[in-house]
Amino acid sequence: MKFERLATDGAARAGRLTTASGVVETPIFMPVGTHAAVKALGPDDLRAAGAQIVLANTYHLFLRPGHDVVRELGGLHRFMGWDGAILTDSGGFQVFSLSKLRKITEAGVEFRSPVDGATHFLSPEIAVEVQQALGADIIHPLDECLAYPVSRSDAERSLDLTLRWAARSRAAHLGPGRTSQAMFGIVQGGVDEDLRRRAARATVEIGFDGYAIGGMAVGEPKPAMYDLTQLVASLLPADRPRYLMGVGKPEDLVHSVARGVDMFDCVLPTRNARNGQAFTADGPLTLKQARYTRDGAPLDAECGCYACRGFSRAYLRHLFMAGELLAYRLLTLHNVTFFLGLAREMRAAIVAGAFGRFQSRFFARYAVAVNAEPSAAEPDDAV
Amino acid sequence: MKFERLATDGAARAGRLTTASGVVETPIFMPVGTHAAVKALGPDDLRAAGAQIVLANTYHLFLRPGHDVVRELGGLHRFMGWDGAILTDSGGFQVFSLSKLRKITEAGVEFRSPVDGATHFLSPEIAVEVQQALGADIIHPLDECLAYPVSRSDAERSLDLTLRWAARSRAAHLGPGRTSQAMFGIVQGGVDEDLRRRAARATVEIGFDGYAIGGMAVGEPKPAMYDLTQLVASLLPADRPRYLMGVGKPEDLVHSVARGVDMFDCVLPTRNARNGQAFTADGPLTLKQARYTRDGAPLDAECGCYACRGFSRAYLRHLFMAGELLAYRLLTLHNVTFFLGLAREMRAAIVAGAFGRFQSRFFARYAVAVNAEPSAAEPDDAV
Numbered sequence: 001m002k003f004e005r006l007a008t009d010g011a012a013r014a015g016r017l018t019t020a021s022g023v024v025e026t027p028i029f030m031p032v033g034t035h036a037a038v039k040a041l042g043p044d045d046l047r048a049a050g051a052q053i054v055l056a057n058t059y060h061l062f063l064r065p066g067h068d069v070v071r072e073l074g075g076l077h078r079f080m081g082w083d084g085a086i087l088t089d090s091g092g093f094q095v096f097s098l099s100k101l102r103k104i105t106e107a108g109v110e111f112r113s114p115v116d117g118a119t120h121f122l123s124p125e126i127a128v129e130v131q132q133a134l135g136a137d138i139i140h141p142l143d144e145c146l147a148y149p150v151s152r153s154d155a156e157r158s159l160d161l162t163l164r165w166a167a168r169s170r171a172a173h174l175g176p177g178r179t180s181q182a183m184f185g186i187v188q189g190g191v192d193e194d195l196r197r198r199a200a201r202a203t204v205e206i207g208f209d210g211y212a213i214g215g216m217a218v219g220e221p222k223p224a225m226y227d228l229t230q231l232v233a234s235l236l237p238a239d240r241p242r243y244l245m246g247v248g249k250p251e252d253l254v255h256s257v258a259r260g261v262d263m264f265d266c267v268l269p270t271r272n273a274r275n276g277q278a279f280t281a282d283g284p285l286t287l288k289q290a291r292y293t294r295d296g297a298p299l300d301a302e303c304g305c306y307a308c309r310g311f312s313r314a315y316l317r318h319l320f321m322a323g324e325l326l327a328y329r330l331l332t333l334h335n336v337t338f339f340l341g342l343a344r345e346m347r348a349a350i351v352a353g354a355f356g357r358f359q360s361r362f363f364a365r366y367a368v369a370v371n372a373e374p375s376a377a378e379p380d381d382a383v
Numbered sequence: 384m385k386f387e388r389l390a391t392d393g394a395a396r397a398g399r400l401t402t403a404s405g406v407v408e409t410p411i412f413m414p415v416g417t418h419a420a421v422k423a424l425g426p427d428d429l430r431a432a433g434a435q436i437v438l439a440n441t442y443h444l445f446l447r448p449g450h451d452v453v454r455e456l457g458g459l460h461r462f463m464g465w466d467g468a469i470l471t472d473s474g475g476f477q478v479f480s481l482s483k484l485r486k487i488t489e490a491g492v493e494f495r496s497p498v499d500g501a502t503h504f505l506s507p508e509i510a511v512e513v514q515q516a517l518g519a520d521i522i523h524p525l526d527e528c529l530a531y532p533v534s535r536s537d538a539e540r541s542l543d544l545t546l547r548w549a550a551r552s553r554a555a556h557l558g559p560g561r562t563s564q565a566m567f568g569i570v571q572g573g574v575d576e577d578l579r580r581r582a583a584r585a586t587v588e589i590g591f592d593g594y595a596i597g598g599m600a601v602g603e604p605k606p607a608m609y610d611l612t613q614l615v616a617s618l619l620p621a622d623r624p625r626y627l628m629g630v631g632k633p634e635d636l637v638h639s640v641a642r643g644v645d646m647f648d649c650v651l652p653t654r655n656a657r658n659g660q661a662f663t664a665d666g667p668l669t670l671k672q673a674r675y676t677r678d679g680a681p682l683d684a685e686c687g688c689y690a691c692r693g694f695s696r697a698y699l700r701h702l703f704m705a706g707e708l709l710a711y712r713l714l715t716l717h718n719v720t721f722f723l724g725l726a727r728e729m730r731a732a733i734v735a736g737a738f739g740r741f742q743s744r745f746f747a748r749y750a751v752a753v754n755a756e757p758s759a760a761e762p763d764d765a766v
Contacts (some may be wrong), residue, residue: 040708044689049642065676065701073679073697081693293448296456306427310464314456317449318419325423328708 001182019137026262053085059094067133075135141169182209200235233260269335283367384565392488402520409645436468442477450516458518507551524552562718565592616643666750
């Protein structure tokens with residue numbers, strides 16, 4: 001994997017990530033494909049939306065259909081019919097947020113599958129093996145992800161474990177079964193600046209192909225998230241890509257790119273689509289509102305996606321109110337197109353040395369709605 | 384509307400129906416778009432599947448979003464983004480099968496909406512007005528559709544009402560508000576041959592642009608359905624299209640084309656897709672079966688649809704088991720492609736004077752599975 005910085009504007013960066021499955025132009029948003037599918041979208045839709053890389057959840061694929069099945073069928077790319085880049089998380093976040101009866105030891109974590117109740121064990125080495133079987137272009141070390149708030153001593157203990165697991169993961173990744181896959185380190189450390197500093201330095205010391213900032217958007221105040229992101233990004237090597245896990249809303253993307261982040265993933269555009277929410281340059285639009293019943297305009301007159309080219313708000317509202325599956329596809333397609341377009345616009349602004357002006361224009365126009373906060377690196381599970 | 388018979392082979396006919404929205408080559412299958420959308424498919428998918436005409440349910444659109452909304456937004460074609468032909472039923476079947484508290488009088492039928500409990504009234508004249516607002520290319524008169532079994536006297540009384548309503552519907556359709564829409568008459572009469580004969584003759588006497596055979600596939604034995612279809616078709620004018628409402632399985636389509644039917648609609652390919660069933664030339668395939676877990680073959684190696692070109696049975700099974708929305712789109716796309724391909728093959732065989740050979744080949748290969756019977760003209764409502 002190769003990462004080139006093509007332009008910078010303040011802390012913001014425009015880059016090019018060359019993976020085994022093609023080029024990813026950063027800043028980039030990665031649609032979430034929890035079960036090896038971005039909910040309601042086919043690879044044809046993803047391409048049309050401008051997607052270059054998608055995320056798949058190791059935890060979910062490990063449990064169903066199983067990484068051995070995916071490997072037998074040629075790996076994730078072939079399995080899901082997506083020839084662009086793929087990134088897998090390590091499964092850590094989901095083990096800690098979704099599984100019951102977790103038992104954490106130095107060796108790894110034992111947990112029970114919510115699918116069939118079976119007991120499973122993930123160690124740093126097994127998580128690497130599973131991700132090698134899945135075959136994504138970018139993989140991650142097993143980490144412990146703490147909820148917010150947490151005591152300083154718990155945060156410290158957890159960070160130490162995550163760092164020891166990171167070293168074991170990297171060793172396993174560079175070991176005998178080595179693949180062409182890249183591995184990103186994950187910087188944890190909760191909301192404590194000192195711990196985040198330590199986490200960043202120690203993770204960089206192990207040495208990875210890129211760096212993820214984990215444990216954000218788990219309930220901490222927004223200013224803390226932006227400050228910590230800025231702090232961590234400033235401690236990461238400039239010549240490696242930086243990925244802010246599980247973030248976020250359009251405004252979060254803009255704030256974070258301004259702080260030096262290159263990559264994002266979030267269930268927001270896909271999940272909110274299934275709740276009837278469409279993102280536009282003027283802010284989110286909630287289709288269940290009666291005001292759209294006879295609205296012949298497209299969701300977003302500036303958008304070129306299939307949903308906006310072919311259909312009115314009135315029709316999309318009708319589909320949504322009637323529970324028609326087509327509503328989910330069209331709204332998801334639009335939202336993913338919007339997030340990818342936002343990333344593309346930020347990139348162009350950085351290249352033009354006009355990212356400050358872009359931010360002013362964006363925030364002058366984008367009306368921030370009061371929504372449920374998206375959770376970090378959450379799988380996209382609910383319909 | 385113009386209908387040309389291009390070839391016949393026994394009772395089977397290959398024709399060309401020219402509607403205000405383009406040509407429909409018969410025999411044809413019409414995917415069911417209950418709420419102005421074929422479940423899980425966009426117009427792009429429908430075109431790719433080879434669809435030329437789709438059905439929409441007047442009853443559902445009358446209740447939600449309301450025919451006035453559809454008219455205001457430019458009619459059904461523009462509303463749903465489908466520039467091919469559209470056929471609407473009259474709403475009669477759904478009033479009788481879905482609504483509670485029906486009160487039938489000579490004037491029309493009063494019923495309560497299952498959406499919001501409001502009371503509505505449909506008369507033959509109002510049903511025409513509603514369908515004129517919706518703007519489909521082919522519309523239908525309000526009819527009474529009886530359940531099976533039914534007493535001879537009830538069937539007779541019902542048929543008489545349906546015939547009086549048919550005359551009023553046709554008069555309303557040809558009246559002052561006349562549009563370029565075509566209207567098909569509906570031949571009812573239950574399972575009684577005499578009543579079906581009377582129904583056919585009286586309906587033809589009123590005079591319509593085409594003829595639908597209604598009240599089939601409501602629980603009567605299959606041989607009775609085929610015999611009655613043959614009887615009714617033989618009494619209809621050869622130069623008008625014949626539409627068998629709510630039918631059916633692939634084998635029913637073949638048997639009915641052999642008896643002179645030109646058009647079909649059924650929820651089977653769409654509904655069964657959402658239950659994980661895929662139709663193939665060898666018979667239906669049930670994806671939840673464990674045997675497909677590692678099956679790298681496409682659903683149907685002979686099919687050129689996106690689902691078969693891009694994905695394995697194993698992947699589609701995985702999507703279905705995980706409840707992924709993409710499974711519904713891909714399986715529906717495949718099934719609709721299969722039904723439309725079957726119609727196209729029958730047409731080619733008739734044109735080639737080889738429909739007998741086609742039937743032998745089809746039945747030698749197609750393994751009929753034991754499934755739930757599809758109901759006539761049923762809206763496609765359940766996920």
